[in-house]
Amino acid sequence: MSLTNVSAFRLLCPLIVCSALATGCSSEEGPADAPPRVALVQSLQPADASSGPLRFAGVVRSAESSQLAFEVPGRVERFLIDEGGQIERGQPLAELDSTDYQLQLREAEARVAQLEADLARKRTLQTEGILAPAAVEQLQAQVVSAQVARDTARRNLGHATLKAPFPGTVAAQLVEPQMVVSAGTPVLSIQSDGPIEVRVDLPETAASALPLDRTLQAEGELVTSGASIELRYKEHSTQPSPGGRTYQLVLQGEPPAGHTLLPGMAVRVRLNRPAAQETDESQGFRVPLSALMSSPAGDHFIWIAVDGQAQRRDVEVVSLHEEYVVIRGERLERGSAVIVAGGSQLSDGLSVRAQERR
Incomplete structure (x- = not known):
């Protein structure tokens, strides 16, 4: 080997060694692992969980209220009681000239x-x-x-003297003194001191699930103080409200001791539904429609997030509803994390990161 060839070989040796080392290191590390897919999950609950209490916002109104008017025309000379004042039956409230x-x-x-x-x-x-x-x-x-x-x-x-038709409270003075009013023009609004009423607007699903009669069990809670009110069924509307699909339920109860309830006050209302009967639906689980998957063969299944992996569970559809489906199957447990979105992108054993649906 000539001197020139020897020199060239000496220059190439370090490059060959480095290339070999680099190749060896690259083959040992392998491709980087893909991050786990984010999976929105929801706790699996029995279908009969829907038989629990329903909660709604209610509004207080007086069980008996009235707008009082003079039966003859004239000039209102004076009011004999202020707004918020307590009145007795037959007590003079206002006078005309x-x-x-x-x-x-x-x-x-x-x-x-x-x-x-x-x-x-x-x-x-x-x-x-x-x-x-x-x-x-x-x-x-x-x-x-x-x-x-x-x-x-x-x-x-x-x-010419306006008198109280029942005991209660003066809620509002509707005209000013010295005003000339015609017969029948409301001048005072009064409310009784008897039972109060709580109005609740029920959606269709709740109205169909509740016994709208005197067997209905209800309880109220004042938003301002947390005091409880025992409520009982009084009446309900059979026609939906204009512009919406809600039905008005009216409950009645006695004001709690030491609390003044005025019309318009907010009440949290809890309505107890009857216990679920032993039906096929009560034996299953309730999941959102988005969680139910179908195979090309027509079989149904859902995905469960278990220890960071998606696992398939074959299910049988018991009943379909507007927003949910009732299912049953083996290896289904209450509280399991059901994947409720993106099920078509999952495969058995795929790494997932469960995130609770809000």
């Missing part, structure tokens, strides 16, 4: 007195044979007409 009605009554009473005196004189003349009976009969009719006018004036004067 009664001057005109007093004058009308005085005039009517004077008219009656005059006609009755004339009638007494003519009856005397009739007994003496001076007047014919027809003259007396005509005057008797005038007396009756005057008495009706007097009684009407007396009634109108009495209606």
Whole structure:
């Protein structure tokens, strides 16, 4: 070997060694592992879990409320009680200026007195044979007409004072003093002190699952204080609300001691549904429709996240609903993490990172 060839060989040797080492290192490390796929999961629950209590937002309203109005027109002279004041049945609440009605009554009473005196004189003349009976009969009719006018004036004067039809609380004053109001114009709003009512809007699914009768078990909780209210069924609507598919349920109960309940206050309402009957559906599990998969052969299955891996579970469909499906099968356990999204991208044993669905 010439000197030139030896020199060239010495230069190439380090490069060959480094290349071999690099090749060896690369073959030992292998390809990088793919990160686990994120899987949205939901706890597997028995289908009969739906027989538990339902919770809704309710609104307090008075069991008996009324807007009071004068039965005669006039100028509101004064209110005799403030808003929020307690009232008794028959208690005067407001008065109109009664001057005109007093004058009308005085005039009517004077008219009656005059006609009755004339009638007494003519009856005397009739007994003496001076007047014919027809003259007396005509005057008797005038007396009756005057008495009706007097009684009407007396009634109108009495209606110039507005009185409470039942015990309760003045909720609102609807007009101001010195305003002229016509007959029938509401001037006061009052509420009874008796049982309160709680209104709940039920969606279709809840309305169909609840016994809407006196067997319904219900309980309320005041949002502001947490005090509980025992509620009982009163009535429900059979027509859906305008613009929505909800049905109004009205519950009734007594206010808790030491608490003032006013219309519009918020209440958390719990409605107990009847215990589930022993049916095929009650023996299965309830999962979202998105969790149910189908094979080309028509078999159904779901994916369960177990120890960081997706595992297939073959299932039988018991019943289909609008938003969920009831299934049953072997190796299904309550509380298992059912993968509810992306099942078509999974395979048995695929690494997954479970993330609870919110």
